[in-house]
Amino acid sequence: MTYKFSKRVPDPKNDAVGDILKAAADPKVTSFAGGLPAPELFPVQGVKAAADKVLDEKGPAALQYGSAQGVPELRNVVLKRLEVEGIHTTADHVMIATGSQQSIDLTGKMFLDEGDVVIVEKPTYLTAVDVFRSYGARFVGVDMDEDGMKMDSLEEALKNNPRARLIYTVPTFQNPTGRTMTLERRKKLVELADKYDVMVLEDNPYGAIRWEGENLPSLKSLDKTGHVIYMGTMSKIFSPGLRLGWVVAEPKLLKRYTMMKQSADLHTDSFSQYVCAQYFTDNDINDHIKKITALYHKREQLMMSAIDKYFPKGVQHSNPEGGMFLWVMVPGVKDSKELFNAALKRNVAVVPGDPFYGSDPVPGTFRMNYSNTPEDGIVDGVKQLAAALDEVMSEPATK
Amino acid sequence: MTYKFSKRVPDPKNDAVGDILKAAADPKVTSFAGGLPAPELFPVQGVKAAADKVLDEKGPAALQYGSAQGVPELRNVVLKRLEVEGIHTTADHVMIATGSQQSIDLTGKMFLDEGDVVIVEKPTYLTAVDVFRSYGARFVGVDMDEDGMKMDSLEEALKNNPRARLIYTVPTFQNPTGRTMTLERRKKLVELADKYDVMVLEDNPYGAIRWEGENLPSLKSLDKTGHVIYMGTMSKIFSPGLRLGWVVAEPKLLKRYTMMKQSADLHTDSFSQYVCAQYFTDNDINDHIKKITALYHKREQLMMSAIDKYFPKGVQHSNPEGGMFLWVMVPGVKDSKELFNAALKRNVAVVPGDPFYGSDPVPGTFRMNYSNTPEDGIVDGVKQLAAALDEVMSEPATK
Numbered sequence: 169m170t171y172k173f174s175k176r177v178p179d180p181k182n183d184a185v186g187d188i189l190k191a192a193a194d195p196k197v198t199s200f201a202g203g204l205p206a207p208e209l210f211p212v213q214g215v216k217a218a219a220d221k222v223l224d225e226k227g228p229a230a231l232q233y234g235s236a237q238g239v240p241e242l243r244n245v246v247l248k249r250l251e252v253e254g255i256h257t258t259a260d261h262v263m264i265a266t267g268s269q270q271s272i273d274l275t276g277k278m279f280l281d282e283g284d285v286v287i288v289e290k291p292t293y294l295t296a297v298d299v300f301r302s303y304g305a306r307f308v309g310v311d312m313d314e315d316g317m318k319m320d321s322l323e324e325a326l327k328n329n330p331r332a333r334l335i336y337t338v339p340t341f342q343n344p345t346g347r348t349m350t351l352e353r354r355k356k357l358v359e360l361a362d363k364y365d366v367m368v369l370e371d372n373p374y375g376a377i378r379w380e381g382e383n384l385p386s387l388k389s390l391d392k393t394g395h396v397i398y399m400g401t402m403s404k405i406f407s408p409g410l411r412l413g414w415v416v417a418e419p420k421l422l423k424r425y426t427m428m429k430q431s432a433d434l435h436t437d438s439f440s441q442y443v444c445a446q447y448f449t450d451n452d453i454n455d456h457i458k459k460i461t462a463l464y465h466k467r468e469q470l471m472m473s474a475i476d477k478y479f480p481k482g483v484q485h486s487n488p489e490g491g492m493f494l495w496v497m498v499p500g501v502k503d504s505k506e507l508f509n510a511a512l513k514r515n516v517a518v519v520p521g522d523p524f525y526g527s528d529p530v531p532g533t534f535r536m537n538y539s540n541t542p543e544d545g546i547v548d549g550v551k552q553l554a555a556a557l558d559e560v561m562s563e564p565a566t567k
Numbered sequence: 568m569t570y571k572f573s574k575r576v577p578d579p580k581n582d583a584v585g586d587i588l589k590a591a592a593d594p595k596v597t598s599f600a601g602g603l604p605a606p607e608l609f610p611v612q613g614v615k616a617a618a619d620k621v622l623d624e625k626g627p628a629a630l631q632y633g634s635a636q637g638v639p640e641l642r643n644v645v646l647k648r649l650e651v652e653g654i655h656t657t658a659d660h661v662m663i664a665t666g667s668q669q670s671i672d673l674t675g676k677m678f679l680d681e682g683d684v685v686i687v688e689k690p691t692y693l694t695a696v697d698v699f700r701s702y703g704a705r706f707v708g709v710d711m712d713e714d715g716m717k718m719d720s721l722e723e724a725l726k727n728n729p730r731a732r733l734i735y736t737v738p739t740f741q742n743p744t745g746r747t748m749t750l751e752r753r754k755k756l757v758e759l760a761d762k763y764d765v766m767v768l769e770d771n772p773y774g775a776i777r778w779e780g781e782n783l784p785s786l787k788s789l790d791k792t793g794h795v796i797y798m799g800t801m802s803k804i805f806s807p808g809l810r811l812g813w814v815v816a817e818p819k820l821l822k823r824y825t826m827m828k829q830s831a832d833l834h835t836d837s838f839s840q841y842v843c844a845q846y847f848t849d850n851d852i853n854d855h856i857k858k859i860t861a862l863y864h865k866r867e868q869l870m871m872s873a874i875d876k877y878f879p880k881g882v883q884h885s886n887p888e889g890g891m892f893l894w895v896m897v898p899g900v901k902d903s904k905e906l907f908n909a910a911l912k913r914n915v916a917v918v919p920g921d922p923f924y925g926s927d928p929v930p931g932t933f934r935m936n937y938s939n940t941p942e943d944g945i946v947d948g949v950k951q952l953a954a955a956l957d958e959v960m961s962e963p964a965t966k
Contacts, residue, residue: 174680212626219618227611231806266832281573299830407630409837423579431698433665437836438808
């Protein structure tokens with residue numbers, strides 16, 4: 169039968185990323201394509217102890233329906249994480265979401281009508297593009313350099329797009345580039361959001377995983393007018409399997425989030441919220457973050473030195489001070505998919521750049537993840553990828 | 568500041584149900600307002616054993632990102648539950664959702680454009696109305712009697728509404744009425760859905776909790792053309808705190824659900840999916856369902872006999888063969904809120920009928936939940952409610 173779908177439903181043929189991840193899941197393939205944490209560092213024993221304690225001490229509450237805003241114990245844990253980001257606030261400003269993805273979804277649902285504009289980094293987090301598009305958004309991309317979004321380009325975009333409703337940014341160790349926005353630009357961004365009266369969605373999944381440079385204040389901590397909505401997650405510092413994220417906003421705005429959240433899934437998993445809160449109470453999360461940071465740093469260094477050694481001349485990459493991703497730019501490639509296919513033939517997967525662009529993809533770009541591949545796989549994978557690049561770069565252009 | 572919300576965002580002043588549940592949460596109040604399972608029956612020790620086993624045997628997988636379609640072990644558990652409903656299918660027809668609420672949300676998002684019509688029972692599950700409204704739906708209510716939706720009224724609605732995109736129904740132990748649709752009407756509904764080419768969303772959270780009468784086949788099991796989307800949940804037979812529901816549809820349609828689900832929250836909590844699957848593997852869920860059924864039956868009998876004894880003459884109530892709710896109809900009441908307030912003054916809460924109607928509320932109706940109140944509370948609460956009804960029914964109409 170033929171279904172009469174709403175305008176929001178994408179054609180499954182366009183699930184390019186799904187297809188990539190499926191190809192990358194082949195056990196033969198060394199995948200730099202995903203964005204997964206290193207599973208060997210998951211605090212399995214700590215979670216077990218926390219789960220036992222929660223079930224012993226508050227079993228019925230952990231298995232019962234809960235409030236849409238989230239378990240108070242976990243909201244208090246979040247407040248401590250927010251302190252690190254320079255955000256000094258109270259639990260009535262915090263809502264627990266079913267992972268960061270839900271925070272993005274609810275924000276799109278709340279702020280976007282058909283034809284509204286979302287201003288994004290160029291490139292940006294691809295699944296955010298999918299979500300905003302499902303609410304009828306158009307995208308305006310803002311140029312970046314190694315210091316993040318360019319502010320003159322942002323102001324231009326704001327000036328030219330009166331229907332801009334949202335600036336979506338990952339200011340620290342951005343996905344996909346690994347780049348971090350400077351303090352000066354952060355201040356300017358907050359100022360522009362106020363000047364043009366546009367909301368900012370600050371997405372900070374990776375900020376805690378820093379091995380170099382100084383912590384920079386979050387946009388939210390610089391915001392005096394309430395234009396910045398901050399979102400964070402447990403996925404990179406604890407576990408992504410427990411779908412736990414948070415939205416931080418003024419109580420008046422948070423009330424709407426809570427209503428929309430209730431419509432979306434009533435509330436986030438009670439059991440996982442209690443278990444996570446218990447784990448954070450009984451363990452020093454900063455010790456754990458240090459271990460994650462050390463391992464990812466080692467893997468990043470290894471990947472970058474292998475790239476510098478084996479990749480053809482002219483290939484550029486970002487140089488992140490933390491997070492999980494490298495961004496690679498290959499000159500003279502017309503079609504990023506060609507790159508992907510050449511790599512896959514050699515059993516290596518990356519994500520070609522196109523889907524990371526809300527508009528006007530830059531060919532010859534791709535994202536590499538280093539957090540999820542053991543050290544020997546990194547070197548071998550980069551060698552194979554280098555061979556694929558040699559092939560693609562030396563080929564005469566096919567169009 | 569003033570926010571520029573999308574058209575989807577409801578006014579927080581309209582959160583009538585939120586206000587009711589907040590009032591009902593006062594520990595002084597005997598609440599028949601919620602829809603919560605009896606927490607004393609949650610299988611806390613079984614969940615603890617399952618959680619320990621999952622973390623010992625597949626800890627990293629349980630804490631890692633997972634697939635949008637859900638953990639295979641849990642989808643296999645769901646297949647066994649579906650057999651009970653007469654649905655003989657395969658795991659590629661099943662997607663795990665973050666509770667039933669998400670199944671409803673995704674369905675609304677996928678099938679409804681602004682101005683489309685959803686056909687609902689009159690009355691219907693109130694949070695479904697909220698969700699569908701957030702996608703711009705209009706509602707057409709179909710009259711019910713003790714045998715469920717009236718089929719002549721449904722056909723009339725289908726004939727008159729070419730923009731009908733969805734029939735939403737809770738055919739068994741309906742929320743809020745506790746009524747069950749007869750086999751004959753089930754067959755007719757499926758036939759009409761095919762004839763008018765309209766999708767059916769069959770929501771079956773309570774079907775397993777039956778103490779009287781025969782199991783009836785699900786609409787999905789009667790459907791030969793793929794018009795019925797079936798949804799179920801762990802909330803009433805296991806735990807609602809672990810947000811676990813499922814959608815059953817043709818693989819072609821399920822692929823779209825999976826894409827929309829990925830946009831909404833990437834995937835459902837991995838840890839909870841594994842724990843639930845482990846619990847179902849190591850325990851006989853039918854034994855557990857028997858305990859739930861026995862307790863709810865006892866409470867329902869107690870509530871109905873107290874109602875028959877204490878409520879004023881002329882008050883009618885439904886007579887469910889299972890589930891969690893009674894529906895009460897009070898003659899001569901113009902304003903259901905008046906009823907609610909009179910009850911709350913006596914420290915008893917119910918949900919007045921208005922929000923359960925997609926359109927044209929019937930005054931003097933309310934929903935009573937019996938699953939969540941211990942036996943002594945039921946009798947005392949009904950007595951107080953009877954006094955409130957006496958007051959409201961004897962008052963001269965104020966308008």
